[in-house]
Amino acid sequence: MDYSLLVVEDEEKIARLLEIELEIEGYKVKCCSNGLQALEEFRAAKWDLVLLDIMLPEMSGIELLRRIRANDSATPVILLTAKDSVEDKVSGLDYGANDYITKPFQIEELLARIRAALRLRAAAVPADSDTEEWLQAADLKVNEKTREVIRGGEAIELTPREFDLLVYLLKNKRQVLGREQILEAVWGYDYYGETNVVDVYIRYIRKKIDSGKQPELIQTVRGVGYVIKETS
């Protein structure tokens, strides 16, 4: 099986070394040197494992981990931490990292930990993969793990942001959500933008999942925000 690894590391030498060694092991590797960019990469594709440095430009590894874990509790994350930084290790594990390795590390040890994390992950998947992964409203089904969106048996393509927005609405089905609340959950609290970006994206996903279908799932609550409901 071809595993895809996202490597987030801003020290060029280390990133290069990791890329070479991991590719020799047969992994597909994508390197990213900046936290924000890494978040975009993470959301844009499916990864089997993330190697994450903590000190990064633009967004720290810990913050990136927090964002990843907000929507994804399954993808293994191994932290690369600086020597003696106990605090980083602890908060990293608190935020849901699966493991960490201290720099400088022996590549063999890192490879062994990657194999172990992938094995654990493979063992954890089958049991609940089909029943619990699907979020549902009427004939709309969304699978967070495979990122599939199906309505009335038809597959629908969403962009990563549209997908995150739909998942957030579905997880809070029947609750009216304000624009600010949606903005914070889906775009992050440090998003400097207008809340009307929410309206724009709601329009996009409505067009894709609701247009011409019954019942209309995404409903506007005037002066408040939006809600997903099965009945109008």
Ligand code: CA
């Ligand atoms: Ca660094």
